[in-house]
Amino acid sequence: FPSHDICEDGQGGVIITGKVSGTLSYGNDSITPFYTATGMGFYTSDAFIARVNSTGKTWWHRMGEYNETAPGTDQGVDVKVVGDKVYWLAHVTGRNFQFGTNVYPLNQYGNNVAVLAEFAMDGTNNWIMVTKGGGCIPKFLAAQANQVAFAGYSLGSSTAINFGNSKTLSYSQASHFVAKFNYVVNINKTS
Numbered sequence: 001f002p003s004h005d006i007c008e009d010g011q012g013g014v015i016i017t018g019k020v021s022g023t024l025s026y027g028n029d030s031i032t033p034f035y036t037a038t039g040m041g042f043y044t045s046d047a048f049i050a051r052v053n054s055t056g057k058t059w060w061h062r063m064g065e066y067n068e069t070a071p072g073t074d075q076g077v078d079v080k081v082v083g084d085k086v087y088w089l090a091h092v093t094g095r096n097f098q099f100g101t102n103v104y105p106l107n108q109y110g111n112n113v114a115v116l117a118e119f120a121m122d123g124t125n126n127w128i129m130v131t132k133g134g135g136c137i138p139k140f141l142a143a144q145a146n147q148v149a150f151a152g153y154s155l156g157s158s159t160a161i162n163f164g165n166s167k168t169l170s171y172s173q174a175s176h177f178v179a180k181f182n183y184v185v186n187i188n189k190t191s
Helices: none
Strands: 003-008 014-020 024-026 029-031 046-052 058-066 075-082 085-092 097-099 102-104 113-120 125-130 136-144 147-154 175-181
Touching: 003 075, 014 085, 046 075, 046 085, 075 136, 085 136, 097 113, 097 125, 113 147
Parallel strands: 113 136
Antiparallel strands: 003 014, 014 046, 014 075, 024 029, 046 058, 058 097, 075 085, 085 113, 097 102, 113 125, 136 147, 147 175
C-alpha cells in the first residue's frame, strides 16, 4: 500500500508512514510486515514509519505488529518532524499490538486505539503512548517543542478512552476530540 503521510526530515530526506500488507519496496530497500493473515474474511496490514534519503535509500524503518490470533488493519496516520525529533501517529485495529519489545494486549488496551510515539532522527524510539479502552480513531497530528497533540474520533461507548495520564474521554455518543500533551514526562516511556 502507498504511504498515508509524508514530511521532510530537514536534512534532505523524508519520513513516510502508512500501512503495508506484503512487501513495500523503495529503490533497493523493502519493508515487509511481520504477519499477513490468510483465509476467508481475514484482512491485515502493519503500521510502519520509515526515513528515506534523497536517493530512495531507507535509513531506518520501524513497524507495529499485531498478533496473528487477532488480525486487524493497522496503519500509520500522520508524521511530523520538529527539530531533531520525529512524531508518529498510528491507528491500530488489531486486538494485540506489538511495537518493538512493548506488547499491548486486548485485555489492557482494546480495539481501535491510537499510538503516539517520538523517535530520534536515528530511529531510536524515545517514548510511546497507546490509548486504552478502545473506540479511538486518530486523524491528525500536530507537534512543536515539548508539545504534541492529535485529533481523533471517539466511536462512543460505555468504555472511556484513557490517554495514559489519568485523562479520560467518556461519551455515549460518537464525537470528535483533541488531546494535547504538554510535557514528554506525561507520556509513558519505553523500557
